[in-house]
Amino acid sequence: MTAGAPILFVVLAVGAPAGQDPAGAAAATLRCTNPFSGATRDIAIDQTRRTADSFPATITDKTIRWHDAAHGGNYELDRNSGQLTVVYASSTGGFFLRNNCRLLEKPDGSPG
Numbered sequence: 001m002t003a004g005a006p007i008l009f010v011v012l013a014v015g016a017p018a019g020q021d022p023a024g025a026a027a028a029t030l031r032c033t034n035p036f037s038g039a040t041r042d043i044a045i046d047q048t049r050r051t052a053d054s055f056p057a058t059i060t061d062k063t064i065r066w067h068d069a070a071h072g073g074n075y076e077l078d079r080n081s082g083q084l085t086v087v088y089a090s091s092t093g094g095f096f097l098r099n100n101c102r103l104l105e106k107p108d109g110s111p112g
Contacts (some may be wrong), residue, residue, distance in 0.1 A: 030077070030085050032099040042104070043077075043084075052077075077101060 027046045033039070045052050050059055052075065056068040064077040074087045084099040 029104045030084075030101040031104050032101040034099050041099070043101070058077065 002017065016028055027044060027048075030045060032041050032043055038080045043053055045057070045059075045064060051057050052066040053068065055066045055068055059065055062077065062079055064074050064075075067073070068075065072088060074089075075084060076087075077084045082100050082101045086096050086097045086099070088096070
């Protein structure tokens with residue numbers, strides 16, 4: 001994770017300066033990176049519809065949580081640190097993955 005990433009998520013949690021509020025915006029896109037493999041994944045967060053990747057999400061000041069019904073994972077994004085934890089349950093105990101996420105900017109430089 002870059003040094004600016006935690007600050008970015010504080011902004012996401014409490015609102016951006018100059019009247020922009022990515023947390024209250026209709027939609028924002030996060031890019032999540034596996035720190036070991038470098039693989040990336042984009043996640044669409046829609047505050048208005050209360051969804052993450054089009055799945056119903058529980059959105060609080062501290063976390064965004066959702067279940068991917070298509071692939072079976074349970075996701076929790078820590079809005080302060082930007083850490084995404086994915087838990088896959090199984091009869092053999094399952095496993096979890098951790099990724100580091102950051103807010104993507106639109107081509108015009110605005111968040112989301």
